[in-house]
Amino acid sequence: MIIEVEKLRKEFNGIVAVDGISFGVERGEIFGFLGPNGAGKTTTINILTTLLLPTSGTARIAGYDLLRQPAEVRRRIGLVPQEVVLEGDLTARENLVFHGMLYGLSRSQVERRIPELLELVELAERADSKVKTFSGGMKRRLELVKVLIHDPEVIFLDEPTVGLDPQTRRRIWEYIRLLNTEREVTVFLTTHYMEEAEQLCDRVCIIDHGRILDMGHPEELKRRLGERDIVEVELSEPCGGFLSRLESMGYRIKSVRGCRASIVAGRREKALAELFRLAGELGVSITSISVRAPTLEDVFIHYTGRGIRDEAGGDSRMRQIARRLKH
Amino acid sequence: MRFLREVYVVFWKEMLVWVNNPMLPVVRALVFPMMWIVIFGSAFGGEVNHIPVAVVSEDTGELALSYLSMLSTGRTLELRYTSPTEAERLLKTRGVYGVLYIPPGFTDELRSGGRVRVSLSTDESTPQIAEAMSAHILRVSRTFSAALGTGDAVEVVRNPVYGRGVKYLDYLAPGVVMMTILFSSIFSGGLNLILDREFGTLKMLMVSPVSRDAIILGKIFAGVAQSIASGAVALLVAMLMGVHLKSGAAGFGLVILLMFISGFGFIGMSTAFATRITQLEQLMVVMQVIIMPMWFLSGGLYPLESMPDWMRPLAIVNPMTYATDAAREIMIRGIIWQTLAVDFAVISAFAVTMFLIGSYSFKKTLGGVK
Ligand SMILES: Nc1ncnc2c1ncn2[C@@H]1O[C@H](COP(=O)(O)OP(=O)(O)O)[C@@H](O)[C@H]1O
Ligand SMILES: [Mg+2]
Numbered sequence: 134m135i136i137e138v139e140k141l142r143k144e145f146n147g148i149v150a151v152d153g154i155s156f157g158v159e160r161g162e163i164f165g166f167l168g169p170n171g172a173g174k175t176t177t178i179n180i181l182t183t184l185l186l187p188t189s190g191t192a193r194i195a196g197y198d199l200l201r202q203p204a205e206v207r208r209r210i211g212l213v214p215q216e217v218v219l220e221g222d223l224t225a226r227e228n229l230v231f232h233g234m235l236y237g238l239s240r241s242q243v244e245r246r247i248p249e250l251l252e253l254v255e256l257a258e259r260a261d262s263k264v265k266t267f268s269g270g271m272k273r274r275l276e277l278v279k280v281l282i283h284d285p286e287v288i289f290l291d292e293p294t295v296g297l298d299p300q301t302r303r304r305i306w307e308y309i310r311l312l313n314t315e316r317e318v319t320v321f322l323t324t325h326y327m328e329e330a331e332q333l334c335d336r337v338c339i340i341d342h343g344r345i346l347d348m349g350h351p352e353e354l355k356r357r358l359g360e361r362d363i364v365e366v367e368l369s370e371p372c373g374g375f376l377s378r379l380e381s382m383g384y385r386i387k388s389v390r391g392c393r394a395s396i397v398a399g400r401r402e403k404a405l406a407e408l409f410r411l412a413g414e415l416g417v418s419i420t421s422i423s424v425r426a427p428t429l430e431d432v433f434i435h436y437t438g439r440g441i442r443d444e445a446g447g448d449s450r451m452r453q454i455a456r457r458l459k460h
Numbered sequence: 461m462r463f464l465r466e467v468y469v470v471f472w473k474e475m476l477v478w479v480n481n482p483m484l485p486v487v488r489a490l491v492f493p494m495m496w497i498v499i500f501g502s503a504f505g506g507e508v509n510h511i512p513v514a515v516v517s518e519d520t521g522e523l524a525l526s527y528l529s530m531l532s533t534g535r536t537l538e539l540r541y542t543s544p545t546e547a548e549r550l551l552k553t554r555g556v557y558g559v560l561y562i563p564p565g566f567t568d569e570l571r572s573g574g575r576v577r578v579s580l581s582t583d584e585s586t587p588q589i590a591e592a593m594s595a596h597i598l599r600v601s602r603t604f605s606a607a608l609g610t611g612d613a614v615e616v617v618r619n620p621v622y623g624r625g626v627k628y629l630d631y632l633a634p635g636v637v638m639m640t641i642l643f644s645s646i647f648s649g650g651l652n653l654i655l656d657r658e659f660g661t662l663k664m665l666m667v668s669p670v671s672r673d674a675i676i677l678g679k680i681f682a683g684v685a686q687s688i689a690s691g692a693v694a695l696l697v698a699m700l701m702g703v704h705l706k707s708g709a710a711g712f713g714l715v716i717l718l719m720f721i722s723g724f725g726f727i728g729m730s731t732a733f734a735t736r737i738t739q740l741e742q743l744m745v746v747m748q749v750i751i752m753p754m755w756f757l758s759g760g761l762y763p764l765e766s767m768p769d770w771m772r773p774l775a776i777v778n779p780m781t782y783a784t785d786a787a788r789e790i791m792i793r794g795i796i797w798q799t800l801a802v803d804f805a806v807i808s809a810f811a812v813t814m815f816l817i818g819s820y821s822f823k824k825t826l827g828g829v830k
Contacts, residue, residue, distance in 0.1 A: 182667045183829040203829040207669040218660040220473070222480040231476075234469045235668040237462075263480075 135160040135287055135319050136181065141190035143176050143343075150176040152343035153190065158287075158321060158336075163313050165334035166323040167429065173343040174323035175215060178291050181321070182212045195286045208236070211280025211288040215295065217272050221265030225256060225275055228264060229282055236283035243282060250278040253315070254308050270301035277308055281316055288312070290322040294329060302326075306333050327429040339433060346436040355427045358435055362401040366408065367421045368392040375417045382407070387434060397431075398424070466670045470678025471685075478648075478686050508592040508766045509535045514547040514556040521567025527604050527614070528562070536596045551581060551621060553798045557589050558582045560597065570613055577615045585623030585792040586763045587631055594618055622793050626704060633698040634715075634787035635760025637691055641719050642726050642780060644690040646743075646751060648683035650730030653822070654737060662826075672826055676819045680731065684723040691719040706794045714790050721804070721811045722783045728814030735821040754780045779810040 136158035143151040151173045158164040166174045179185040181192055183203045191198060197205040219228050226247055233243030251257040254274035264272065273293065280288050293309065294302040306329065313320050324330055330337045331351045338348040347354055368375060372392040379396065380386060384404070387395040398404030401424045412419050517524055532539045540556065547559040559581040569576045580597060584590040598616055605613040623630075656662040665675045695715060705711050733746050757771065758780035767775060775781050786803035789796065 179828075184663060184666055185828055200829055204669050207667060210667065212663065212667045214660050214663050216660045218664045220477050220661065222477050223473075227476060231469070231473045232664070232668075234472075235466075235665065235670050237465075237669070 134158065136164075136192065136194055136321065138181070138192040139190055141177065141180060141192060142188050143173075143180060143185065144188045149343050151180070151187075154340070154343070154345050155190075156338055156345060156348060158319060160286075160319055161313070161317060162335045163309065163320040163322065163333055165330045165337045166321070166340055167325070167327070167330040167337050167433070168323075168340035169325055172325075172340045174325075174340060175291055176343075177340075178212070178214075178289050178321070178323060182210055182289055183207055184212075208283070209286045211283070211285040213273075213276045213280055213288065213290045213293060215291040217269075217276065219264045219272055219275060219279070222263060224261045224263055225251065225267075226260045228275065229279055232279050233282045238283065246282055250281060253311065254278050268301075270297055270304065273297065273301075273305055274308060277305075277312060281312065281318065284316075285318060287319040287321060290320060292323055292325070294324070294326065302329070309333060327433070331429050337429065339429075339436065341433075341437055347432065351429055354429065354432045358427050358432060361427060362398045362404070362424050363387070363427055363431060364396045364398045364401070364404055364408065365423050365425065366394055366396060366419060368394075368412070369418045369420060372417055375411065375415050378411060378415070379408075382411075387431070463671060463674055466674035467678045467681065470665065470670065470675055471682045474652075474679060474682030475685060478682070508589055508763060510538050511536060511558075511589055511593045511596075511765060512538045512540060512550075512556040513593060514542045514550050514559045515539050515562065516542060516544050516547050516559060517562040517566075518564040519562050519566035523567040523570050524562050527566075527600075530604055531560075531597065531600050534596075536592065551583055552796060554583065554793075556583075557586070558593050558597075570608060573610070575610070575613050575615060577617055579617045579619055581619045581621045583622040583793070584620045584626050585631070585788065586765075587623075587626050587628055589763050589765055590620070590623075590626075626792055629701065630704045630792055631788070632761065633701075633703040634791045635755075635758060635784045637694045637698060637715070638719075638722065638758075638780065638783045638787050639755050639760060640694040641687050641691045641722050641783070642751065642755060644687045645683065645723060645726030646730045646747065648686040649680070649727035649818075650734035650737070650743060650746075652683065653679070653731060653734040654740065654743060666826060666828060672823055672830065675826070676822050679822075680724070680727055680815070680819065683727040683731075684720065687723040687727065688716065688719045691723075692716060703791070705791050707790060710795060711790045714795060715787055718783065718786050718790070718804075718807070721807050722779075725779060725807065725811035725814045728811070728816070728818030731818035732814065732821045735825040754778055757781070758784045760784045779807060782806040782810075 134157040138154060138156050140153045140155055141151055142149070142153045154177070166172075166177065168174055176185065180187045181194065181199065183199060183206060186200075191200050193199065194206045195209045197209070199206055220231070223231070226244075229247050229250070230240055230243045233246070234240065247260065248257060251260055254277060256271060256274055256278075259267070259271070264275065267275065277288075277290075277293070290309070294305050297305065309320060309322070310333065312318055322329075322333070334351065336349060337351050337354060339346040339354070347357065349357070370392055372394075376386060376389065376394060385397040387397055396404070396408075405422075405424070408422070409419070411417075515528060517528065528539065531537055539560075540550070542550065544561075547556070550556040551559050561579045561581070563576060563578065566576050566578075578601070580594065582590050582594065594616075601614040601616050602611070605611055653662075662675075695712070699705055707714070733750075734743070737743055737746070753774075757767075757775045757778050759775060760780070764772060764775050764781070782803040786800055786807065789800055789803065793799075
């Protein structure tokens with residue numbers, strides 16, 4: 134275990150952000166924290182990267198205790214926080230040099246590593262451009278290799294693709310996989326995108342209100358819901374009677390929007406047959422119907438009764454002003 | 461050794477960012493001070509009162525006494541009767557702005573219908589005061605002569621000892637130079653820290669193994685260096701505009717040293733404020749409630765003597781007063797340690813205190829594992 138977390142708890146003036154969580158991350162894994170906004174993901178990352186003191190509990194990273202040997206921990210980790218923390222007025226190269234020097238590398242040592250790292254995320258030609266001319270995706274890529282400059286054993290990525298378009302997001306995923314395999318670095322990431330957790334992570338830990346709901350390989354988590362499929366059905370109005378009859382037959386209706394419903398089916402063959410039979414009996418017509426395998430979203434809903442909404446946190450007013458002042 | 465290297469790395473990055481943003485430093489260093497000079501340089505007003513003047517009187521006759529009592533009527537002058545050597549010392553150490561010399565036989569000469577000359581040695585490093593003082597003495601002398609029946613019985617010979625030919629621009633420039641230090645400290649210290657925190661750039665340092673003290677020192681040193689750079693530019697611009705720098709290279713060096721010391725004080729101060737500030741708007745409030753008054757009440761624009769009495773205590777506790785005063789001393793009157801010592805002592809004490817408070821509160825807000 135490269136990260137061992139033990140009964141970690143963090144309160145902010147009585148508000149419990151992280152509620153006594155324990156878990157471990159294996160060396161070489163891509164480990165994901167999946168949860169909605171406010172679940173406690175950033176707080177956990179901040180504690181594990183020594184930025185915040187936990188209220189109680191502790192963790193060991195690469196064998197060093199977080200609270201007693203912070204310097205040893207810091208040398209072995211890298212953090213890509215939720216917000217971009219590059220210096221926009223400096224070039225990509227200068228950003229990397231500064232970062233390396235913070236870790237005690239000499240300028241020439243850093244310069245030697247730069248081409249290889251920039252190559253990895255296809256930014257080599259932009260080495261000497263100012264970072265403020267980069268797109269959001271390019272900045273993310275640069276951040277990803279910036280934290281590799283001191284050869285950390287674990288990198289922490291807080292919502293690494295938030296605010297990026299789907300295409301760029303996929304590219305970032307590829308880069309993260311590449312870093313993980315090529316550089317043999319353990320990745321701890323947080324996300325509130327189901328897809329990201331499913332596609333990228335070897336293991337996912339579902340977190341809400343500071344508590345761990347479930348943990349395991351994405352497939353394993355879904356399997357734990359049982360061999361159940363989800364039937365998405367759209368009916369003609371009125372459909373109230375139809376849905377209540379279904380529930381009385383023992384089907385769970387996950388969500389209803391007008392006459393569109395997601396229904397948890399046991400075996401899909403049986404469920405479909407019963408649905409069509411009931412529709413015929415009540416004179417309701419089915420406008421569309423589809424069957425899908427469960428996703429992590431369904432797992433989350435199973436535990437919390439609600440979905441993970443994508444409330445992409447907009448910029449605070451202060452941040453807008455700050456940005457204007459800076460550029 | 462490692463610690464120094466860490467301080468240097470933090471310092472180096474701050475400076476690199478600063479240098480890479482060429483517009484801002486220029487704007488801060490030039491446009492601001494120019495604006496002040498133009499606005500206030502042409503809008504000076506205000507009545508000067510309570511000007512201390514030494515009187516060396518070698519005549520104790522009746523007319524000398526009544527001349528002197530006429531001079532001390534009103535609030536303009538405060539006369540002090542002294543010996544010639546004491547008067548000279550007072551003028552040098554800014555105890556008085558002028559020495560009025562009443563020659564022996566003043567009364568007799570006038571009685572016999574003759575004419576006398578009184579000489580007025582002046583310190584003109586504060587031109588508004590020198591003007592007010594001379595004008596008052598001239599006016600009184602004319603009235604006095606008229607009462608005797610001859611329009612010009614008493615002639616006043618003005619003799620500038622310090623600050624010969626000093627104009628308002630010369631008076632204003634030292635204050636503006638120090639103002640540049642004060643204002644750029646707010647940008648390079650407080651604002652910078654708030655932006656760092658807001659943008660998370662501080663996080664990058666905090667997760668690295670660099671020691672917390674090195675982060676703080678590196679940032680503070682960079683802030684001071686940036687302030688000095690702005691101040692030096694302002695000083696050079698002032699000199700290009702023909703402003704006095706009496707003591708040449710030594711004076712220039714001493715002004716830079718003064719900027720260095722005050723820079724620590726102001727950066728420390730703005731850092732201390734910034735650690736308590738969560739919103740940029742609050743910084744603007746600090747700017748208006750603390751920084752601007754510090755500048756207006758420093759004697760940078762108008763001599764302290766022109767302030768209403770209730771305001772003077774504010775000027776006396778204002779560290780900016782001493783910084784401005786020291787800069788003006790060096791630039792106009794020359795390096796006279798008897799008077800500079802107090803200024804430097806106050807500024808240094810302020811700098812040490814603020815540096816400690818600033819770095820302590822900075823360290824406290826960094827949080828996390830120590
Ligand atoms: N500095 C803080 N002060 C007070 N409350 C905080 C602070 N940071 C986080 N919280 C609270 O802790 C909870 C978890 O926040 P966070 O870890 O940022 O969630 P996530 O990253 O999963 O969106 C939220 O309720 C949030 O409001
Ligand atoms: Mg977060």
